[in-house]
Amino acid sequence: MLEKINKLQRAAQFRSRLGKALQDSSLNQSSLARVTGVDRSTISQLLTDDGARLPNAHVVGACAAALGVSADWLLSLSDRPESAADLVAHSLSFAKAARALVDERIFEWHQEAAGYKIRHVPAALPDMLKTRRLLEWEYAPHLGRTADQAIGAAQDRLSWMRQAQSDYEIAMPIYELDSFAAGTGYYEGLPLDIRLEQLELFERLADQLYPRLRIYLFDAKRLYSAPVTIFGPLMCVFYAGSHYMAFRDSERIEIFTSHFDTLVREADLTARQIPSRIRVLRARLEEA
Secondary structure, eight states, X not given: OOOOOOHHHHHHHHHHHHHHHHHHSSOOHHHHHHHHTSOHHHHHHHHHOOSSOOOOHHHHHHHHHHHTSOHHHHTTSXXXXXXXXXXXXXXXXXXXXXXXXXXXXXXXXXXXXXXSOEEEEOSSSOGGGSOHHHHHHHHHHHHGGGHHHHHHHHHXXXXXXXXXXXXXXXXXXXXXHHHHHHTOGGGTTOOHHHHHHHXXXXXXXXXXXXXXXXXXXEOTTTOOOOSEEEETTTEEEEEOSSEEEEEOOHHHHHHHHHHHHHHHHTOSBOGGGHHHHHHHHHHHHHHO
């Protein structure tokens, strides 16, 4: 948080920051004067005058632009010297997304966040918890030969989760699991034997990997979430279909972490209840 300072202090800090920015740049006083369109004597005065007077907004803005810093930082209105555009570019980025959510880029994010809690709202069932046959059914029509790469990446992700020091929390709507078991909606046409095999694996992993892996089911009639992964305090990444949208600024990460915590706190089924829920779904399918 910025401290309140008087005009004399602000002017002194302006001279200090202007001098530092000039020293860090490739410019000297003469070239700065030429770029900003002011007299060299004016630049010299800005750097040496001991008074409380600050230059006008035009001169401050011109100096900031020439030196690649923000005007707010020169005027002690911000502690960040980067320009607004640079801050946005650093805190927000886009990356192309593969059809399968198991591509190298997102795996790198998992590795970067090793040791931190990773919170995940998947677009469907989590890929790293799927059987090979389900992945083949889902991705082979879209990826062709590269389906094997997607399947291998999913298996690598599961192996990484087993070995890494990160805790994983997954939250998804109840209807996703129920729709899968019933073979409706997105899963229409999925053979019964693949669904039973997947439910068995899902139950086993949810039980074996607890508490390292915790899965929660929430009621989509009360709560909603877009597909998102929060990599500890480092970043949160939204999945938008063809691209990922990644935020690295702490304020937004805290907002979406709080959103995820709400999904967990208000979940209808907690991590310890998931295996029994899956057993019920399997029993219904086997009896049908």
